[in-house]
Amino acid sequence: MEKTMTLRLGDTAPDFEQDSSIGKIRFHEWAGDSWVVLFSHPADFTPVCTTELGLTAKLKPEFDKRNVKAIALSVDPADKHVDWIKDIEETQQTVVGFPIVADADRSVSTLYDMIHPEQSATATVRSLFVIDPNKKIRLTITYPMSTGRNFDEVLRVIDALQLTDGYTVATPGNWKDGDNVIIPLTVTDPEVIKQKYPKGFEAPRPYLRLTPQPNK
Secondary structure (H helix, E strand, O other), rough: OOOOOOOOOEEOOOOOOOOOOOOOOEEEEEEOOOOEEEEEEOOOOOOHHHHHHHHHHHHHHHHHHHHHHEEEOOOOHHHHHHHHHHHHHHHHHHOOOOOOOOOOHHHHHHHHHOOOOOOOOOOOOEEEEEEEOEEEEEEEEEOOOOOOOOOOHHHHHHHHHHHHHHHHOOOOOOOOOOOOOOOOOOOOOOHHHHHOOOOOEEEEEOOEEEEOOOOO
């Protein structure tokens, strides 16, 4: 059994080798130079998970535009995943084009601290990790078993992360692609501001400077 880790933002996502619905996967090798959304499910053939996996499958074009790969995880074995995928595709009218990790020995669940005993001693909670091409953890969200995830929010955060990686900006609350962004407080030199933010800015307060989103 792998040791449980406390994973924080900026940590390297642990590598693992595990069976899946498409065969054996070595995680870092499979991820390559893509962003990754790794998300866990309490069990196969459960209603909330079925809708979540269907939504993820339908979002493949949006993930592809952002260089994102999706990979799910459940503690059931691979042959059960394969049967479940048939149900997902039939009930959600989509094609599941991503793997589901078969974490029957719970080694990955333990490695990523996905089992919360007060929820269930054996099944994973709805953990979600966004991992960048350098294998760094950039976002963690944990939902209770009874609550389905908001995948629009996952896409929104990936947009924000990719934007702020490329430009010296921050995103305000409820930001979405195309909205104004914030000039960080660390940028103070007027000449640097002119260079970095050629569209100008407005400042309702000296510490709150809003500028049009740079072109990605």
